[in-house]
Amino acid sequence: MSIAEQIHEANGRFMEGIRTADAAVMPTLYTEDAQILPPNGELVNGPEAIAAFWQSFFELGIKDARPVTLEVIPMGVLAVEVGTYSLHGEDGSLLDRGKIMVVWKQEGGVWKMHRDMWNSSVPLTEPNAESV
Amino acid sequence: MSIAEQIHEANGRFMEGIRTADAAVMPTLYTEDAQILPPNGELVNGPEAIAAFWQSFFELGIKDARPVTLEVIPMGVLAVEVGTYSLHGEDGSLLDRGKIMVVWKQEGGVWKMHRDMWNSSVPLTEPNAESV
Numbered sequence: 001m002s003i004a005e006q007i008h009e010a011n012g013r014f015m016e017g018i019r020t021a022d023a024a025v026m027p028t029l030y031t032e033d034a035q036i037l038p039p040n041g042e043l044v045n046g047p048e049a050i051a052a053f054w055q056s057f058f059e060l061g062i063k064d065a066r067p068v069t070l071e072v073i074p075m076g077v078l079a080v081e082v083g084t085y086s087l088h089g090e091d092g093s094l095l096d097r098g099k100i101m102v103v104w105k106q107e108g109g110v111w112k113m114h115r116d117m118w119n120s121s122v123p124l125t126e127p128n129a130e131s132v
Numbered sequence: 133m134s135i136a137e138q139i140h141e142a143n144g145r146f147m148e149g150i151r152t153a154d155a156a157v158m159p160t161l162y163t164e165d166a167q168i169l170p171p172n173g174e175l176v177n178g179p180e181a182i183a184a185f186w187q188s189f190f191e192l193g194i195k196d197a198r199p200v201t202l203e204v205i206p207m208g209v210l211a212v213e214v215g216t217y218s219l220h221g222e223d224g225s226l227l228d229r230g231k232i233m234v235v236w237k238q239e240g241g242v243w244k245m246h247r248d249m250w251n252s253s254v255p256l257t258e259p260n261a262e263s264v
Contacts, residue, residue: 035214037214037231037233037251038251039171039251039252040251040252040253040254040255040256041253041255042253043231043253073210073235075207075208075210076207076208078205078207078212080210080212080235080247082167082169082247099169099175099249101169101233101235101247101249103205103212103233115212115214115233117231117233117249117251118251119169119170119171119172119249119250119251120171120172121172121173121174121175122172123172123173124172
């Protein structure tokens, strides 16, 4: 199976974790020393913080996340995935859409997310002038 | 010079491009087939669109961008940089701060940005409910 196919499979497990709102399974999709770089939040470090991050994500009412891979750049035991995503609510309604960039790393023979970043492609309605 | 040092130098040229608001120099810091993945906007492809993107960025009143490298993951002719940034206005005022993830690629012996993504760490003041 190619790296792209293995990443596709791993994304399937990620989507299943979101659909079942299973915060406990989410850190198993990431390397031991993974980081999430979420929009409008601080860097998230390590398994416990990753589980808590996704728990708070589920509490926003997000029921479904659909990543679409545009490109996989293989680099030995690492690979960079560039793609798009959409987030959906209860009735399949579109909550957000944007872009992803993920560094994948093979750990114990399994491809896991090592650095996970995304941002929205939706224009801001207002300048975000919260105290920076 | 290590890859991290070369990326540090390239970031110096990037910062100079921002400070001098030189849209024409910006594409020279990117590979021929580079992509920018900006927050709250669509994917930006190729030199002309990259120059136009930075021109519109300058028109927002951003006078200074300060990337800080936290990590460089070398992968042969490619490297992934993870870090933070701050954006500053006329009087040095803080306009935004956030995180960066950049895929660097050596092109003609020079490290250039190949995939350039960032997002703000500042919480949204309001749910961003513009038509998605």
